[in-house]
Amino acid sequence: MSEKLNILFAAAEVVPFAKTGGLADVAGALPKALQKLGHNIKVVMPRYYTVETEKLEKLPAPLGVPMGIMGELWAGVYKTTLPKSKVEIYFIDYEHYFGRSGLYGDENGGYHDNDNRFVFFSKAALQLCKMLHFTPDIIHANDWHTAALPVLAKTRFVHDFAYAASVLTIHNLQHQGHFYKGVMDVMEVGWEYFNPYSLESSESVNILKGGIAEADAVTTVSKKYALEIQTPEFGFGLDGHIRVHNHKLFGILNGVDYTEWNPAVDKFLAQNYDVGNMRGKLTCKEDLQKHFHLAVRDDVPLIGFVGRFVKQKGIELIAGVINKLLDHDIQVVMLGTGEYWAEDFFSEVARFRDNFALHAGYSNELAHKIEAGSDMFLMPSLFEPCGLNQIYSLRYGTLPIVRATGGLDDTIINFDAQHKIGNGFKFYDATAEALYNTVLWAVDVYNNKKEAFQRMQKFAMQEHFSWEDSAKEYEKVYLFALQHKRGNNYEI
Incomplete structure (x- = not known):
């Protein structure tokens, strides 16, 4: 791919800063592989209280985040790089939302304000681009936590991101972000998007559903899963919705960081070994x-x-x-x-x-x-x-x-x-x-x-599943998304 892209990569968790599942592994590895291919990528995640700030650089200016009927909230921003890379990662610091014991919930279940928490984070990611004078060609959202981004980029922030294409990766369809419909007034995307073809689901808001509808391309993390989520068994109520959008759905298998997971060099093992000497x-x-x-x-x-x-x-x-x-x-x-x-x-x-x-x-x-x-x-x-x-x-x-x-x-x-x-x-x-x-x-x-x-x-x-191979597949999806955004036909 000759075109070098500006990519905003937004995720609720990123290794090694915060992790509950595979999303964090992807967010910690894929951006590094994309940068090696020549792209300019910036990662953004919340600054949970477990992310220590002592080794981070704090940006001097506060970040204003419009929250509709809640008014404007102000956040701090920290910055560092992903380990063993030059990929910049930014942390949105807002204690009221992210200074908690868990990422999404605690022993009592999911936090009651997860809707506002992650709408805030999604808006903050876009506001951060404006603060940094960074104009993304691709806005890459991950799971329901940032699935509002494709909708926001088309509506509330359309004047700033009119030429950006959006890609949404589904790491686990089971979690969709179902919330009271009043969150529409916090998102500020326009009530016309509260319909069964976009954000509305059983008189509530389904953020992932809206992201699937409005994204220029949707990916899952394996080819088989891309097929499975179009069936009632694995679709968790969205199989019909996904079938409508399967023309822009692609399955890309995750890679593995073999610098960490390799018995020949693994520092945790009693004795290293490899295929030539077991x-x-x-x-x-x-x-x-x-x-x-x-x-x-x-x-x-x-x-x-x-x-x-x-x-x-x-x-x-x-x-x-x-x-x-x-x-x-x-x-x-x-x-x-x-x-x-x-x-x-x-x-x-x-x-x-x-x-x-x-x-x-x-x-x-x-x-x-x-x-x-x-x-x-x-x-x-x-x-x-x-x-x-x-x-x-x-x-x-x-x-x-x-x-x-x-x-x-x-x-x-x-x-x-x-x-x-x-x-x-x-x-x-x-x-x-x-x-x-x-x-x-x-x-x-x-x-x-x-x-x-x-x-x-x-x-x-001797099997090999590298992030470099995965990153090349994402490049193809980015090009598809850009062509889709521009109204052109493009097949992978």
């Missing part, structure tokens, strides 16, 4: 077993899980079969946090089973150790827009056991015993029985088809 993986397995006080055995299949204990991740499926699985000669380790029932349930399992261990919480170091020390990695998600852990697992020679959905289906090649190829094990029905049978299948291959299992490991470790 001996270090056994050392990592022993280290993991010792950490969790499991029997140190190199012959027992060790299965790892890292993720949120929520229904989407298939945690109920695991709970339904874990005791039956542990009756077999296997070991299972789990790292995660989430729904209280799940934490309590797996804590009880850990008390009574000597071949099962749990770390309730999150540890980046332990996540790396589980990826390296496990023989197989469990991801039985009910839906998975992209998924990153299965891609990490491939690089570590830890064969994924997954449900064939979204990015899991796109990245995992089911083991073919006849041709002895594949990089993991897949099941299709979202049932505990299907999960149970697939785990036992993988264990059987590990125990009785050693040569095939090792061949799969080496094949998996």
Whole structure:
């Protein structure tokens, strides 16, 4: 792509500053890959209280943010660069909205004013461009938190961003931003947009729905997920709306930062290893077993899980079969946090089973150790827009056991015993029985088809999912969006 673009990239969370899920990983990596391709990109996110300001540069002038019937609010702005890059990232500092214990909610649920919080943030992102005299060619919004941007750029801010094309990436369609319709008077986009084809949904405002309608292009984080969200099973009520706009919908698989997730250089491992010398993986397995006080055995299949204990991740499926699985000669380790029932349930399992261990919480170091020390990695998600852990697992020679959905289906090649190829094990029905049978299948291959299992490991470790490849696909979408904005036909 010869045209070098000015890109505003707005996200509610960005690694390493704040993270609850995959959105943060994308926002921390994709802008760096786009800059390497020659584009001028600025990232903007809220300044949560967990983002320390001591190492940030504070912009001298305050930022005025018009909030309709609420009047004008004034925010501070901080600035730094994304790690190991020259990509500028700006933080919108407004204590009343972002100085809280959580990003979107706390133990009592989502914050009651999330509508105003993220309308404020979206408007602040556009006001920031004006303050910096930065004229974006592309306004890239992510998930419902910033899905108001395509609507705002067409309405309230049209005179400042008339030539900017908007792209909206859906990382998880389940969360859409449903709010009381009075937020229309805060958004200031005009009540004519409160209709079933844009922002209105069952007499309330659906911010993501409006963003999908008004964006010049919409992306999801895998090709399979782009198809799935057009069906009732995965569309969460928006499947018909998305089908109307599928002419501008594209699936682009997330990349992986191999400078962080690579067993050859991983600083958290007991011993590094690579596809040419796998001996270090056994050392990592022993280290993991010792950490969790499991029997140190190199012959027992060790299965790892890292993720949120929520229904989407298939945690109920695991709970339904874990005791039956542990009756077999296997070991299972789990790292995660989430729904209280799940934490309590797996804590009880850990008390009574000597071949099962749990770390309730999150540890980046332990996540790396589980990826390296496990023989197989469990991801039985009910839906998975992209998924990153299965891609990490491939690089570590830890064969994924997954449900064939979204990015899991796109990245995992089911083991073919006849041709002895594949990089993991897949099941299709979202049932505990299907999960149970697939785990036992993988264990059987590990125990009785050693040569095939090792061949799969080496094949998996040579798979490559880079952000550079993803960034080139986003370039094509940006060009499509610009042509769409200008009223031209352009096909990718």
